[in-house]
Amino acid sequence: MxxxxxxxxxxxxxxxxxxxxxxxxxxxxxxxxxxxxxxxxxxxxxxxxxxxxxxxxxxxxxxxxxxxxxxxxxxxxxxxxxxxxxxxxxxxxxxxxxxxxxxxxxxxxxxxxxxxxxxxxxxxxxxxxxxxxxxxxxxxxxxxxxxxxxxxxxxxxxxxxxxxxxxxxxxxxxxxxxxxxxxxxxxxxxxxxxxxxxxxxxxxxxxxxxxxxxxxxxxxxxxxxxxxxxxxxxxxxxxxxxxxxxxxxxxxxxxxxxxxxxxxxxxxxxxxxxxxxxxxxxxxxxxxxxxxxxxxxxxxxxxxxxxxxxxxxxxxxKQEQAKADGDCTYCNHCSPCSMGIPIAKVNELLDKAELEGLTPELQAQYDALPHHAGECTHCGACLSRCPFEVDIPSKMDKAKDVFGK
Ligand code: SF4
Ligand code: SF4
Missing domain, CATH: 3.20.20.100 (NADP-dependent oxidoreductase domain)
Structure with a gap:
């Protein structure tokens, strides 16, 4: 051409x-x-x-x-x-x-x-x-x-x-x-x-x-x-x-x-x-x-x-003050969990339940997950992968208490 x-x-x-x-x-x-x-x-x-x-x-x-x-x-x-x-x-x-x-x-x-x-x-x-x-x-x-x-x-x-x-x-x-x-x-x-x-x-x-x-x-x-x-x-x-x-x-x-x-x-x-x-x-x-x-x-x-x-x-x-946090952003970087727990989803449902109270919808969403927080063995494999230093095993314990498994 x-x-x-x-x-x-x-x-x-x-x-x-x-x-x-x-x-x-x-x-x-x-x-x-x-x-x-x-x-x-x-x-x-x-x-x-x-x-x-x-x-x-x-x-x-x-x-x-x-x-x-x-x-x-x-x-x-x-x-x-x-x-x-x-x-x-x-x-x-x-x-x-x-x-x-x-x-x-x-x-x-x-x-x-x-x-x-x-x-x-x-x-x-x-x-x-x-x-x-x-x-x-x-x-x-x-x-x-x-x-x-x-x-x-x-x-x-x-x-x-x-x-x-x-x-x-x-x-x-x-x-x-x-x-x-x-x-x-x-x-x-x-x-x-x-x-x-x-x-x-x-x-x-x-x-x-x-x-x-x-x-x-x-x-x-x-x-x-x-x-x-x-x-x-x-x-x-x-x-x-x-x-x-x-x-x-x-x-x-x-x-x-x-x-x-x-x-x-x-x-x-x-x-x-x-x-x-x-x-x-x-x-x-x-x-x-x-x-x-x-x-x-x-x-x-x-x-x-x-x-x-x-x-x-x-x-x-001007109003800024340095402040650390340890909240979950549901980013999924911590996966895979050695027990198959969908950590981000569990944290998301837990945060919602703590903010708005445990509703039947939240419980149903939690129940439908393939694995639950109660299966956490505290192996710690997820911790080094979390960008926000979330204490994941403690969150799993809390979720087990709130959702019952
Ligand atoms: S500490 Fe719990 S949530 Fe984290 S990888 Fe181990 S079993 Fe999964
Ligand atoms: S626990 Fe950490 S890595 Fe996992 S979803 Fe939450 S913020 Fe992301």
Whole structure:
């Protein structure tokens, strides 16, 4: 094809994309996803909510997200129901959504597991493609490397070879990694082969020090004034080298920053303030928001119409007091439980029962769980995986008392 034809074709594509956005009448802003050539909406959708709803509700939620201009989704969840719901909801609109899908997160014995076993990862990845009804995803996200050991274990491993192979075959277009540790994320950024980093960034976590991760013993008790120098280096390095950061835990993990009772800083922020804080950093491409239902999605979409005053996160910072917490955010990072207990769900039902009293509905939901808190052996296997230092065995004891098993 002659050069002039190629230029004309490219111009037509840009016009077509522009028309598509104009048709949606959205006021969403888009940012480059690092060096990938992709443009992504500045707020985007987390997948957790799709596990809790059916396919019809998934379609409704996805339609609203797409029609509002969201074009990026994180799919860490390997639960077949989540993947199938998202695949169903994207039918006919797959080309409008950029998928960041995790490699090395599988669903085993009813629970999420992180794996570096090639066969397990392969099965998990192929299952994701099949359920999404697609032959590729845009970003293949290596699921969680949170320690230096985990990063070193990855380098040169058969698992990494598999990831490179996926890129070569076009099954993933770009390679990313998720981490909660700024030092590890910085090593990943400097590797030369990572294009996207999913990183936990918010007003509270940025006050951790020395690459600490939020669930390290005492980390959240030791929040300092000002941003961690390691994080400053990470954010600067990513900005200058065009490595995209897609933000997780924008609202503090389970929305903790939104309530004075749960905010690690002792004061409540609004979603708009939390989002504005992250988007103020040039390295950030998008803030991924955990959305459980249409009402939450509508609330998050207020971002599109928020005033500068509503976005000003500095107004509350004067009242901040460092404050640790140990509440569950239902993030599921603690799984798998050695007894198969769905820890996050048990904690969620327990918190509701303690807040609102034990209703027959809560008891019925608890009874329907495959395993119950009373089966906890206090083995402690889950403790080191909890980002928020929750005393899980004590919570299990409490749940057993409240729900009777
Ligand atoms: S301490 Fe209890 S909840 Fe945690 S892994 Fe062991 S059995 Fe499961
Ligand atoms: S106990 Fe910890 S890891 Fe488990 S769901 Fe709660 S906050 Fe997440």
């Amino acid at each position: 002659k050069k002039i034809h190629i230029i004309l074709l490219a111009a037509l594509c840009i016009v077509a994309i522009g028309c598509k956005q104009a048709e949606k009448k959205t006021s969403m802003n888009y940012r480059p996803l690092g060096n990938t050539g992709l443009m992504v909406s500045e707020i985007s959708i987390g997948c957790g909510g799709f596990e809790k709803i059916d396919s019809a509700a998934s379609l409704e939620m996805m339609t609203m997200a797409l029609d509002s201009g969201m074009n990026y989704i994180d799919l860490y969840d390997a639960n077949p129901k989540t993947r199938s719901n998202i695949g169903y909801a994207l039918q006919g609109r797959r080309d409008e959504m950029i998928i960041q899908g995790h490699i090395g997160c599988i669903f085993k014995d009813g629970q999420h597991c992180r794996t570096r076993d090639v066969e397990e990862a392969k099965q998990g990845f192929e299952d994701m493609l099949a359920r999404l009804n697609t032959d590729h995803i845009e970003v293949g996200m290596i699921h969680i490397a949170d320690s230096h050991e985990e990063w070193e274990e990855l380098e040169g491993s058969p698992f990494l070879e598999y990831v490179f192979q996926l890129k070569k075959e076009g099954k993933i277009q770009h390679i990313g990694i998720s981490s909660h540790n700024a030092e590890v994320a910085l090593r990943a950024a400097k590797s030369g082969w990572i294009e996207v980093i999913m990183f936990s960034m918010n007003l509270a976590f940025d006050r951790l020090r020395g690459g600490a991760i939020p669930w390290e013993k005492g980390a959240m008790d030791n929040l300092q004034a000002g941003i961690d120098p390691v994080r400053v280096e990470l954010y600067d390095y990513c900005a200058t080298h065009n490595i995209a950061i897609t933000v997780m835990k924008t609202l503090g993990g389970g929305g903790k920053l939104l309530d004075t009772k749960t905010s690690p800083l002792g004061v409540a922020y609004t979603p708009e303030q939390c989002i504005a804080y992250c988007l103020a950093k040039p390295c950030v491409s998008t803030c991924i928001l955990g959305i459980d239902n249409l009402d939450e999605l509508k609330a998050d979409l207020h971002w599109l119409h928020a005033t500068d005053e509503e976005k000003d996160y500095t107004t509350v910072s």
